[in-house]
Amino acid sequence: MNRRIKGISIVFVLIFSFSVYTDIFAQVEFHGFVRNHSVFRIDKPNDAMLLRNRLRLNPELYGDNIYGFASLDILNDPAGENKTLTDLREAYLDIYSSFVDLRIGKQQVVWGKADGYFINDIVNPLDLSYFLLQDFDDIRMATTMINTKIHIGNQSLEVLMIPEFKPMKINYKGYWAFQRPDSIDLLVYPINSVVISLPMYYQPDEIAKKSLRKAEYGFKFNTFLLGTDLSLIFLKIREDKAVFFKQIVTDDNGLPSGVNLFPSHPWIDFYGLNFS
Template structure:
């Protein structure tokens, strides 16, 4: 059994002595193996002491009953992060049953194929994806046939993205994430219309991967409910005028794939996803439905000892759409730059990640330094710096730059 204590403090750099986050997270990781069978359990207890983040803890309508954390007041929660049984089946094949994460794609800081599990956006995208992903109850069958690996997923767990409530620190304000709401009109939220846990509402996924001619190749398909809620609005006039808002979820098909190949000191990689029936808000308080093509092209350069330079170009295109009334561009382009270098036999690591949206001219810069003092203690310090217009994905948080300190103690 492994037990970790992660302590985090984050302080706003815009408002002196303004505390954004102060929390402790206890994680117990248990593995039990017998013969070829293995049971893995990850239990987590989290205590958040800062008011700006407390509002997230009771915001659990996105979870199905079997996945919902247990909350204690408005400060603490206990959750089963993962709980699954892994075992061989037939000859050379593998079956994993239980609550787990499945990661598709390897893009830095963005998700193109990595959509099997929903995500918590309580801290926007600042938290590590391994922690912000919401594990799901599923059946994961991997069939090994020579150099080919086939993965089959059945996911009856219909938990969705956990979105921050409006009063929390990272509550979304950019108009692309919510419909236009008239001023001075009372708002009434209806019950979240997340799909119920029934067989007909299950998600299904397929993945084929292989190594062909020096290329790592994968082809992915996912039939699923989009995890992002779409807020429909209706103006009601009875005794008084009220704007009724209903979170709804819609089916989509994802077809995609990935390629990667090392050539000397450079690794070329790309991944893409074609998604059907994507919904986007328009200024006329209507929804536009369109298929969308997203892709990332990346180069990883390992020319210097213990140093990685990674660049990515990311594009998202709405197909057969010329509508100029959307709150997002029909064709969106962004890029990222990651520079990482290790020192002292990889005990000290420095890193900076820059993400920039060229349409809205906003972005995020994340310098970080990590020191592994011993097997039992790791220290991390970093900055999260937002910039740009408040209508942008990153610019909406331009006043929320922060300095954070983390300490991980292992027992």
């Protein structure tokens, strides 16, 4: 058993023990499921592209004006690397009052979606390592944040503070790899129309550490007007899909020999409107 599994097991034991020996949580429930997701190639070489086994455990803790939830996945894919992986998908604590609701921890936030599309649902990054074969709840990756919801009559204001940044997850190796170009044509001498093909070198993505000073944030105002449920959204977030900047590499003679591509995640302002 590796350190990560031990650490997650200790967390589950502590949460369960805390709920049993205190009066804060009056009820403890465990849910979960076992699922196999298999994909086979019908053309040659007629092999298995995916044999993914998933065990999910969801403990829930109920109490007066308080609620706790965690979701743990144990995954194995014999058709892939055949390693047993653990993933603490979500782990958060809810605190309720008549005026303010507070959710702290690793969570998913859905601010509008349509069937088959992610429209205003851009708070959490996406896991596209298996393209769209997974359920939406599995494609959406939870992030650590503070979610505050203020109630005023039939109106509410939801405020997000997100100190953790996660980029979109994409595979570049294996059956489900995203095919990106490995060379680029460069026009060297426009007068003579000389074009050379240069190799491209993708540099690693450097992800910033959790920081309140550089946290993403957002607001959602919800009201009921003329029989319509109306929501106004603003998000100040970083682009989770990498934007690449190129740098020409030259040899000792000053001639271009390659292109370095540096990923970045620029800040964007997002405005949205939901109604139903």
